[in-house]
Amino acid sequence: MTAQIIVVTSGKGGVGKTTTSASLATGLAMAGKKVAVIDFDVGLRNLDLIMGCERRVVYDFVNVVHGEATLKQALIKDKRHDNLFVLAASQTRDKDALTQEGVEKVLEGLSEDGFDYVVCDSPAGIEKGAHLAMYFADQAVVVVNPEVSSVRDSDRILGLLASKTRRAERGDGAITQHLLLTRYNPTRVAAQEMLSVKDVEEILGISVIGVIPESENVLAASNAGVPVILDDNSIAGQAYGDTVARILGEERPLRFTEVTKKGFFQRVFGS
Amino acid sequence: MNAKMETSDACDLRFGQVGIACVRVRRPDAAALCDELERRVRSAPQLFSRAAVVLDLSHLLDLPDDGTVDALLEAVRSAGMLPVGLAYGTSETEALATRMGLPLIAKFRAAYEPEHGSVAPPAAAEPVRPAPAASAPAQIAPPAPPALGAQHHEGAVRSGQQVYARDRDLIVTGAIANGAEVIADGNIHVYGSLRGRAMAGAQGDEKVRIYVSDFRAELVAIAGHYRVFEQIPKELEGHPVQCWLDGEKLMIARL
Numbered sequence: 099m100t101a102q103i104i105v106v107t108s109g110k111g112g113v114g115k116t117t118t119s120a121s122l123a124t125g126l127a128m129a130g131k132k133v134a135v136i137d138f139d140v141g142l143r144n145l146d147l148i149m150g151c152e153r154r155v156v157y158d159f160v161n162v163v164h165g166e167a168t169l170k171q172a173l174i175k176d177k178r179h180d181n182l183f184v185l186a187a188s189q190t191r192d193k194d195a196l197t198q199e200g201v202e203k204v205l206e207g208l209s210e211d212g213f214d215y216v217v218c219d220s221p222a223g224i225e226k227g228a229h230l231a232m233y234f235a236d237q238a239v240v241v242v243n244p245e246v247s248s249v250r251d252s253d254r255i256l257g258l259l260a261s262k263t264r265r266a267e268r269g270d271g272a273i274t275q276h277l278l279l280t281r282y283n284p285t286r287v288a289a290q291e292m293l294s295v296k297d298v299e300e301i302l303g304i305s306v307i308g309v310i311p312e313s314e315n316v317l318a319a320s321n322a323g324v325p326v327i328l329d330d331n332s333i334a335g336q337a338y339g340d341t342v343a344r345i346l347g348e349e350r351p352l353r354f355t356e357v358t359k360k361g362f363f364q365r366v367f368g369s
Numbered sequence: 370m371n372a373k374m375e376t377s378d379a380c381d382l383r384f385g386q387v388g389i390a391c392v393r394v395r396r397p398d399a400a401a402l403c404d405e406l407e408r409r410v411r412s413a414p415q416l417f418s419r420a421a422v423v424l425d426l427s428h429l430l431d432l433p434d435d436g437t438v439d440a441l442l443e444a445v446r447s448a449g450m451l452p453v454g455l456a457y458g459t460s461e462t463e464a465l466a467t468r469m470g471l472p473l474i475a476k477f478r479a480a481y482e483p484e485h486g487s488v489a490p491p492a493a494a495e496p497v498r499p500a501p502a503a504s505a506p507a508q509i510a511p512p513a514p515p516a517l518g519a520q521h522h523e524g525a526v527r528s529g530q531q532v533y534a535r536d537r538d539l540i541v542t543g544a545i546a547n548g549a550e551v552i553a554d555g556n557i558h559v560y561g562s563l564r565g566r567a568m569a570g571a572q573g574d575e576k577v578r579i580y581v582s583d584f585r586a587e588l589v590a591i592a593g594h595y596r597v598f599e600q601i602p603k604e605l606e607g608h609p610v611q612c613w614l615d616g617e618k619l620m621i622a623r624l
Contacts, residue, residue, distance in 0.1 A: 250528050253546045257527025301564070303544050305527045 101134075103216045105235035106276035107259075109251030111222030113243045114280040117316060119219035120148040121327035121335075122239065125342030126295035127182035127325075132352035134173065136185040136204070140195055143187035145317075149176065150323025151184050160188040163200030169207045176178040177238040178328070183213075194219060201230050221356055224258060234264055237274040237345075239307070243281045244292040249301055252277070252311030256302065276307035283312040284357045310334050311354040389474075390417070391456055392445060397433040399440035399540050406448035418449050423456040432461050435468055442469070518556070526551060526565065533571075547587065556580070568595070569612075574585040579612040580624070594619045 116139075123135035137145035140160060143333040146152040151174050157167035162185070169185075175183035185204075188195065208216050220231035232238065236261050242252040259273050260266060268272070279298055286292045299305050315332030319325065328343070329335040333354045340350045385402050393400065410417040421446060426432060431491070445452045454472040455462055459623035466473040496604065520534035525543035531550045549565035551557060555577055557569045564585040570577040570592035579589055586598045586607050591614045609624040 139596075250547050254508035254548070256525075257546075257549075258531045260527070300562075301544075301546070303561075 100102060101204075101205070101216050101217065102237060103205060103212040103235045104237045104239060105218040105220055105232045106239045106241060107220035107228060107232055107255055108222065108241040108248070109228075110243075110248045111257040113241050113248055114310070114316075115222070115241050116144045116148050116219055117320060117326065118239060118241050118278060118280065118310075118338075119145060119217050121216040121338040122345070123182060123215075124179065124325040124347075125327050125338060126215050126217070127176070127179040128333040129342065129346060130181070131214060132181045132191050132324060133215045133217065134183045134213050135217040135219060137187035137219050138196070138218065138227050140187045140227060141189065141192045142221065145219050146174075146184060146186040147323060148320050148325065149184050151176070151186075152323070155186045157178060158186045160191050160195045162204055163196055169204065171212065176336045184195060192223040193221070193225065196227065196230050196232065198230060205234050224254065229258075229262065232259060232263055235259075235273055236265070237276065239276045239278050239345075241278050241280055242302070244279060244283075244294070244298060245289065246293070249293065249298055253302055256304070257275070274347060275304060276304060277304050278308050279306050280310040280329065281312045282309050282355065284355055288357050295352070306352075307344050308337060309352055309355050310337045311342070327364060389453075390420055390422045390450075391425050392422050392450075392452075394441060395428055397429060397437050397441065399437070399444040403448050406445060406450060407458035410449040412616075417514060420450050421453045422450045423454045424452055425456045425458075425487055426462060427457040432465060434505075435465065438465060438469060442471075469470070517560075520553070522551075525561070528565070536572075539569075563589075566590075569575075570614075575614045580609075581611075583610045584608055584610040584621075589619070589621070591619055596621070
């Protein structure tokens with residue numbers, strides 16, 4: 099059984115790729131899978147911060163690609179889950195430090211080590227880093243915000259996923275594409291300041307695998323170095339939980355996409 | 370199949386596609402033709418000077434006599450182009466071409482005139498290939514012109530992608546996103562939303578049309594005449610429409 103490679107990508111920056119990668123990897127690990135999450139954003143490394151392991155990075159992805167360290171040395175075991183590992187990016191190099199052969203070697207190594215899932219956190223843009231992050235993928239989670247520029251960039255990425263990946267080049271069948279809508283604010287959608295789930299699905303022609311509501315808990319969790327999926331009290335965390343379950347094949351209804359009317363007690367006592 | 374064995378042959382005989390300009394004669398007036406073509410050559414010498422052209426006489430009501438055709442060919446030559454054959458026509462045109470010592474271009478050969486009930490049906494699906502030397506006498510006729518049909522594109526055309534149908538129509542069954550482009554030398558049919566650009570008649574054919582089932586285009590163009598939509602008219606947005614050329618004007622109307 100080879101590892102399923104999932105790329106988390108978007109085209110546009112700042113839409114929540116790294117937040118999603120961290121929560122997706124953690125969610126898959128909580129479901130009992132052996133998971134590695136790789137930061138492809140060489141030069142602007144962030145994933146280690148969100149995962150809360152930034153002070154334990156000794157060797158990184160670039161070291162492994164260049165044969166300066168073994169996979170075992172570079173994989174950082176998550177402090178909360180034994181079956182979750184982080185491969186950090188190098189902050190002092192740039193994207194040209196990655197090579198297609200090197201990335202392939204790392205992914206094969208992880209597959210041989212018995213990993214079930216490898217989550218690739220893509221950098222923004224469509225240049226080398228993003229290309230290498232998606233090239234070997236079996237599945238893609240395309241993160242999109244409910245606004246027009248993000249939707250257009252995602253459309254471009256969906257096109258690249260269908261043509262510029264190993265599966266496409268070999269004709270091995272299409273990559274499974276998941277659309278994840280993040281930073282969704284039902285109140286602003288109702289006020290027509292944001293695109294609705296339906297709008298985005300219509301423009302991109304595929305349906306969403308999850309909708310993550312805008313929530314202040316996300317920022318707090320990021321700053322604390324705890325993937326937001328571990329915060330059971332936040333609706334964003336619960337929505338990520340639903341999303342991971344759907345990626346694993348479970349059917350769950352969408353939540354947090356409607357404006358919630360405050361109940362009597364909430365109005366009296368505050369929320 | 371045994372392509373390697375044939376390397377010792379003196380030549381390969383292949384049917385390939387090469388671009389060639391076609392001079393469609395509207396009236397048998399050699400002087401006017403010369404003037405018009407000279408103007409074209411002057412405006413784009415690198416494109417038209419010494420360009421090989423074929424003469425299309427099929428738009429004339431009657432086939433001109435040999436003297437007139439000679440004059441027309443001479444007019445093309447004196448304008449700076451090189452007539453290499455006749456194109457498109459009936460068996461009379463073929464006879465004329467024989468008398469002129471010019472080929473009738475195979476692609477347009479008059480093999481399927483309606484009055485010729487006995488001719489072979491077009492081998493539409495057959496790829497064009499050289500007829501074997503030992504072919505039956507009944508097949509002396511040139512290979513059938515390839516029925517180009519349409520190019521089909523299944524599914525969406527994503528932002529940044531470009532689809533081009535050369536020498537034929539284009540049919541797209543999905544949506545064309547903002548920033549995506551579909552181009553055809555023939556007509557364009559879109560059975561999804563058109564949010565990007567559609568350009569039909571890319572080689573200058575002004576008779577082609579664009580059909581869209583859900584119109585939200587950034588730009589539509591036919592034979593170089595285009596319209597951009599900063600604001601899509603309310604009566605067109607989201608409706609099925611067709612676009613065509615009325616003279617120089619690009620028309621768009623609901624279906």
